[in-house]
Amino acid sequence: xxxxxxxxxxxxxxxxxxxxxxxxxxxxxxxxxxxxxxxxxxxxxxxxxxxxxxxxxxxxxxxxxxxxxxxxxxxxxxxxxxxxxxxxxxxxxxxxxxxxxxxxxxxxxxxxxxxxxxxxxxxxxxxxxxxxxxxxxxxxxxxxxxxxxxxxxxxx
Amino acid sequence: xxxxxxxxxxxxxxxxxxxxxxxxxxxxxxxxxxxxxxxxxxxxxxxxxxxxxxxxxxxxxxxxxxxxxxxxxxxxxxxxxxxxxxxxxxxxxxxxxxxxxxxxxxxxxxxxxxxxxxxxxxxxxxxxxxxxxxxxxxxxxxxxxxxxxxxxxxxxxxxxxxxxxxxxxxxxxxxxxxxxxxxxxxxxxxxxxxxxxxxxxxxxxxxxxxxxxxxxxxxxxxxxxxxxxxxxxxxxxxxxxxxxxxxxxxxxxxxxxxxxxxxxxxxxxxxxxxxxxxxxxxxxxxxxxxxxxxxxxxxxxxxxxxxxxxxxxxxxxxxxxxxxxxxxxxxxxxxxxxxxxxxxxxxxxxxxxxxxx
Numbered sequence: 001x002x003x004x005x006x007x008x009x010x011x012x013x014x015x016x017x018x019x020x021x022x023x024x025x026x027x028x029x030x031x032x033x034x035x036x037x038x039x040x041x042x043x044x045x046x047x048x049x050x051x052x053x054x055x056x057x058x059x060x061x062x063x064x065x066x067x068x069x070x071x072x073x074x075x076x077x078x079x080x081x082x083x084x085x086x087x088x089x090x091x092x093x094x095x096x097x098x099x100x101x102x103x104x105x106x107x108x109x110x111x112x113x114x115x116x117x118x119x120x121x122x123x124x125x126x127x128x129x130x131x132x133x134x135x136x137x138x139x140x141x142x143x144x145x146x147x148x149x150x151x152x153x154x155x156x
Numbered sequence: 157x158x159x160x161x162x163x164x165x166x167x168x169x170x171x172x173x174x175x176x177x178x179x180x181x182x183x184x185x186x187x188x189x190x191x192x193x194x195x196x197x198x199x200x201x202x203x204x205x206x207x208x209x210x211x212x213x214x215x216x217x218x219x220x221x222x223x224x225x226x227x228x229x230x231x232x233x234x235x236x237x238x239x240x241x242x243x244x245x246x247x248x249x250x251x252x253x254x255x256x257x258x259x260x261x262x263x264x265x266x267x268x269x270x271x272x273x274x275x276x277x278x279x280x281x282x283x284x285x286x287x288x289x290x291x292x293x294x295x296x297x298x299x300x301x302x303x304x305x306x307x308x309x310x311x312x313x314x315x316x317x318x319x320x321x322x323x324x325x326x327x328x329x330x331x332x333x334x335x336x337x338x339x340x341x342x343x344x345x346x347x348x349x350x351x352x353x354x355x356x357x358x359x360x361x362x363x364x365x366x367x368x369x370x371x372x373x374x375x376x377x378x379x380x381x382x383x384x385x386x387x388x389x390x391x392x393x394x395x396x397x398x399x400x401x402x403x404x405x406x407x408x409x410x411x412x413x414x415x416x417x418x419x420x421x422x423x424x425x426x427x428x429x430x431x432x433x434x435x436x437x438x439x440x441x442x443x444x445x446x447x448x449x450x451x452x453x454x455x456x457x458x459x460x461x462x463x464x465x466x467x468x469x470x471x472x473x474x475x476x477x478x479x480x481x482x483x484x485x486x487x488x489x490x491x492x493x494x495x496x497x498x499x500x501x502x503x504x505x506x507x508x509x510x511x512x513x
Binding site: 007010011014015018019022023024026027032035036039040043044047048111112115116143146 | 159160163164167168170171174176177180181183184185187188189191
């Protein structure tokens with residue numbers, strides 16, 4: 001694919017998907033700065049990957065996969081470097097986010113992928129890198145943990 | 157309100173509580189444009205796989221071609237022929253393998269030339285018909301052996317003719333054995349000794365029995381060994397003479413007994429050295445040919461295990477086992493190109509799926 005063609009395609013995707021990716025990254029990282037980095041890094045990686053692969057009409061799950069993996073890598077890196085970082089991070093903007101923060105990372109990412117990014121269980125398996133059965137299991141566990149808190153948060 | 161709706165609504169609420177920076181898209185595009193144009197790879201992964209597959213197929217084709225063209229093994233590598241070269245030093249080898257189906261006479265002439273070259277470099281007793289470099293003097297003593305495989309149409313007739321080849325050329329057959337195939341004697345191996353200067357002629361006679369499938373000649377230079385043996389023999393004989401003289405001059409019975417004992421040892425040594433020298437000389441004078449004659453479709457060189465029920469059972473089992481292994485190898489060889497194609501197909505499908513949503 002030609003350089004200009006790649007840039008044009010990325011520009012189109014940035015306009016279409018970057019806001020969603022930014023917010024999903026924020027939900028995962030709970031940090032605006034980190035979310036910005038992920039939202040940019042996702043498209044830079046996609047731009048480089050376009051040289052050797054073409055997602056065609058499957059750009060949405062493909063970009064989400066890159067975004068989620070980038071966010072998870074960032075999350076892991078932060079945990080490795082300092083556990084104190086999360087404690088001094090931004091305050092949750094709402095109680096809803098505060099309640100979702102109770103979930104372990106893997107369950108939280110599953111919830112975000114399924115109900116925010118609106119990925120199917122099969123797509124989620126590809127994005128997170130687990131089998132569909134594991135996806136179902138994680139969603140079930142998250143449901144059990146979140147059911148009460150979310151109802152309260154939505155009602156408020 | 158269902159759980160899923162609750163979750164979606166809650167996440168939507170969360171998402172809209174954080175504003176997307178207005179300049180994020182612009183900064184992203186600027187960052188993309190700042191990336192150095194990447195050098196497009198000239199050779200991609202699929203190309204590597206394609207080249208590897210093509211190379212595998214090519215190697216398989218070549219390997220199959222070589223395997224098909226390879227003649228059956230000559231019987232000349234048996235231990236019997238090796239015994240002549242076991243005690244030798246310098247070794248010269250020549251090998252000629254020829255396929256039978258195409259250009260037999262042509263390859264046969266080439267073989268004759270090779271043999272002639274070996275022979276001409278050998279014995280000083282070689283006749284004038286065998287051209288040799290007259291300036292090479294003294295000529296080395298060379299023990300020559302050869303093995304030849306000949307495929308014939310009628311084994312029984314050709315086998316009888318083969319047994320006559322050696323004696324007709326002034327030689328003799330030292331041993332022979334035959335083996336069965338499918339209840340009939342289909343192949344046999346014999347060891348022929350012929351005067352060294354008749355080696356070429358004998359090989360030619362054997363070749364004319366049918367279609368030659370393999371020929372190997374071997375020349376072991378034993379000049380130094382024979383020279384050493386002769387020197388040691390001369391010394392031992394001189395010592396023997398001296399001891400005889402001493403014994404004649406001995407004054408006491410004790411001296412006579414001592415000298416006699418020593419003389420016995422020396423004579424034993426002389427006989428041993430003489431025997432070795434004679435053995436070498438015999439090997440130099442007479443070349444050894446291991447000739448394998450077999451009918452088409454038989455495996456040459458398989459000795460008869462026995463004629464009873466047990467022997468037959470063992471033979472049958474061995475044949476079945478060999479056929480089974482050969483069949484498996486052929487099957488594997490046949491499947492290899494298919495496997496390469498499947499691998500290529502799988503890779504292409506995978507790439508297509510990667511590109512599709």
